[in-house]
Amino acid sequence: MEELLGKRQKKLQEKEENLEARERMISAKREQMEHVQADLEEKCDSLVTRNDDLMSQVLSLQSQIAKMKAKKKMDEHLKEDQLPLKTLTNSLMHWLTRLQLQANSLSPLDKTMKETTLAMSLDILPSLVNHMTLNHVTPSGVDTPELLTLLEFVHLSTSTLAEEEHHTTVITSLRRLGEKIEKFVPNENVQVDVLCSLISLHTITQVYKLANILERLTAVLKSSKVQQLFMLYRGMDAMFSLLKNEKQPVVLTSKVLDILIDLMPEPVFVERCTSRNYYSTVLSCLRRPSLHVTNLEKISILLQRTSKYRSVCHLLQSLNGVQTIKSSLIQNSSNHFVQLNLKSTLNNIDNHIINTTARTCRSE
Structure with missing residues (x-):
């Protein structure tokens, strides 16, 4: 009996040992499965990340392809719009020939010449901008002539x-032209430098860039050669255009007036500025209620110094300048400097009237 119990007990122990061994095996397999699952999850995350990177690269490539197609299309469009170089050159030479017929470079363009120039500009200018862009025209890449x-x-x-x-198309062409031309300034060739500066004043709208150009002009206009080129290329027209803009920032108006004051002693300046356009612009500035005191003082200097000339006094009278100056005297009664200059201007006009009357009486 005891022997039988011993055998059963031994079998039970063997079964327990087998169960424990199986449990250890199951536990080991479970751990192994957990490791496998962790590895799979890690690989899955890696694949997701790689997929995102690939998608990003695909999108980037698609964007680059789209830009290349757009650029190609634009280049084709520009080439289609561009006049043949021979035609463009002939048109330019035709313009130069017509310009030579303008006997006096200081006189304004007559109506016919102005209309011809406007029509030619609208026809050629966009193609000219395209030509400069497509052929990468740069200061160092083009012969000076x-x-x-x-x-x-x-x-x-x-x-x-x-x-x-x-139209917007013309405005866009002018903007592109301004961006191209401003790269030529400053330039060692004085003629190129003056031309590019004046072109920039007509095509650039950023205040800080305009201020820089005007400041450069103020410096270089101390040279008599630059003054001659400035007058030859109607630099005063650019100054008038800036002065006429009532919304012009104070700093730009101030710099324009500085240039006019610096040029006043020059005979060619007096000749060019003895015009209704010039004095109607100056008087218009004087009438502005928002005129900055610094610019007011500079205008008073311009009027006082130029009113010494008989032709200027006649213009001021015909443009109702006397009344404008008197109104400004009343409005700025506390500014002694302005009072002194404007009263001197009125005195010069009165002397002109007296002298004119005296000459008339003697002739009779």
Whole structure:
């Protein structure tokens, strides 16, 4: 009996040992499965990340392809719109020939010449901008004679176009042109430098860039050669255009007036500025209620110094300048400097009237 119990007990122990061994095996397999699952999850995350990277690369490539297609389409469009170089050159030379017929470079363009220039500008200027862009025209990449030919036409075109309102296409062409031309300044060639500066004044709208250009002009206009080129290329028209803009920032108006004051002693300045356009612009500035005191003082200097000339006094009278000056005297009674200059201006006009009357009486 005891022997039988011993055998059963031994079998039970063996079964327990087998069960424990099985449990250990199951536990080991469970741990192994957990490791496998962790590895799979890690690989899955890696695949997801890689997939995201691939998608990002695909999108980037698609964007680059789209940009390349757009650029290609634009280049094709520009080439289609561009006039043949021979036609463009002939048109430019035709303009230069017509310009030579303008006997006095200081006199304003007559109506016929202005209309011809405007029509030619609208026809050629966009193609000219495309030509400069497609052929990568740069200061170092163009012979000076060729560059001057281009710039002289561009200058006449932009100064004429600046007086009119235009379609968005023309405005865009002018903006692109301004971005191209500003790269030529400053330039060792004085003629190129002056032309590009004046073109920039007609095509650039950013205040800080305009201020820099005007400041440079103030510095270089101390040279008599630059003064001659400035007058030859109707630099005063660009100054008038800036002064006429009532919304112009104070700093730009101030810099324009600085240039006018610096040029006053020059005979060619007096000749060019003895015009209704000039004095109607100056008097218009004087009438502005928001005129900054610094600019008011500078205008009073301009009027006082130029009123010494008989032709100027006559213009001021015909433009109702006397009444404008008297009104300004009343409005600025506390500014001694302005009072002194404006009273001197009125005195010069009165002397002109007295002298004119005396000459008339003697002739009778």
